[in-house]
Amino acid sequence: MNSESMRVLFDAFWWHRGPTANRSVMREIIFAWKRVFPDDEIVLAIRSAHADLAADDVPENARVVTTRGFPHALSNSLELAQISKRVQADVMIVHNYTPLTGDSVVFIHDLMFEDHPEWFSPKERLYFAPMGWLARRAAGVTTSSAAESARIERLHPRLAPVSSIGLSIPSAMATATPTRPDGLGSIDRFFLCVGRMNVRKNLETAIDGARLSTSISAEFPLVIVGSSEHSGVNAELPPSVRRMAERGELLFLGKISDGELRWLYERSAGLLFLSRDEGFGLPPVEAGYFGSPVVASDIDVLREVTGGEAIYVDPDSSADVAQAIDSLALTYMPRLRRTSTTRDAQAEWDSVAIALRHATMPVPKEDQS
Known part of the structure; x- marks a missing residue:
């Protein structure tokens, strides 16, 4: 193998099933x-239970190896290093959980559970707990936003510097055919x-x-899209919601x-995204990509990912939200189909991969002879 190429072992634990955001980021990067x-040379470490699904769904010429460990934290921390040694990988690229040995670069989605444990169940907090400690074993630590990078460095100073490599919208959404959701009925304004x-x-x-x-x-109306899957502590909505x-x-x-989501973004009067905290915050980025106005919580990470192009409100002020809704409603044109920006989602993901590969440069290369 020459000095300009590498053999890279990718953590592909969620290649077919798992948290949607983790799975999407993992696949887009690879x-x-x-x-x-x-x-x-790309080597994908896919769960043995799902390996039979991977034959026609991996990058061309990628090699697939299987893992047996479960859950993800156990597989990454104990199993990947052995596989890396066996396939003679130059570096492992992993998500959230760092192998105990071997050269690796970890992408940590967020350490929000350490700042706000009340938003997570006891089971989730116990499962997530090793992330920061294990990351000390990595040759490089990366995340998606400068705001999250600052959080990780504040909570775990020994991990600094943490590189912010960005994210983009899912490629499948960027190229999807806009389709009106059946559940919308005859509604045109929302x-x-x-x-x-x-x-x-x-x-x-x-x-x-x-x-x-x-x-x-x-x-x-206000149209709400989403589920409670992998959601942590559920919100308690008041009786007024039912009414x-x-x-x-x-x-x-x-x-x-x-x-369907692309169709909604292209025609909505505005996206309301009032999250109290995020590692990145993809929906406002998706909305901006498809031309929808955004009402966002006035927090650092959302100002970062929206580039200042949103209406920012106090996430605890219903009155501020109501004012933003009424302001956008005045300029809304029914049946408007917006044109996506000139941004290229695939090119943005390419930039993410470049930044992540750059983070592997300090990793010492073993003699492969």
Whole structure:
């Protein structure tokens, strides 16, 4: 192997099933890596239970090896180093959990559970707990945003410097055919919420802001997309939510396809994203990509990922949310189909892969002879 190419073992534990965000980021990075660094040899460590599904769903010429350990933390920390040694990998690229031995670069999605343990169940906190400690074994630590990088360095100074490598929208959504969701009925005017149904996503303030606004009605409802899957502590929504839903002022669509979500972004009067904290915050980025106005919590990470191009509100102020809704409603044009920006999601993922590969440069290379 020459000095310009590497053999890279990728943690592909969630290749087929698992938390949607983790799975999407994992796959996007690996496919981008293959595009940008075609001379690198890619080895995917996929769970043995799902390996039979991978034959036609991996980058061209990628080698698939299987892991047996479960859960993810155990497989990564104990099993990947052995596989890396066996396949003679130059470096391991892993998510959240770092192998105890061997050269690796870890991408940590976030350490929010350390800052806000009340948002997570005891089981989740116990499972996530090793992330920061294990990361000390990594040759490089990366994450998605500068805000999350600052958090990780504050909580674990020994991990500094933590590189922020960014994210982009899912490639499948960027190329999906916009499709009207069946659950929308005849509605043409609406505001949009996207996210899991949990305390951190702060859905209750978005709904209360909609209740207080003068614009939300059965003809101009708030449409909510998302599920409670992998959501932590669930939000407790008040009885007024049921009444709003009965009046048609709220529509819950649940989990929908990429094409349906793209259709909603392109036609919504605005996205309400009032999360109390994020490692990155993808829905506002998706909304901006497809031309939807954004009402976002006034927190550092959301100002970062939206580039200042949003209406920022106090996530605890329903009155601020109502005012933002009414302001956007005044300029809304029904049946408007926006044109996506000139941004290229695939090119943005390529940049993420480049930044991640750069983080491998300090890793010492073993003699492969």
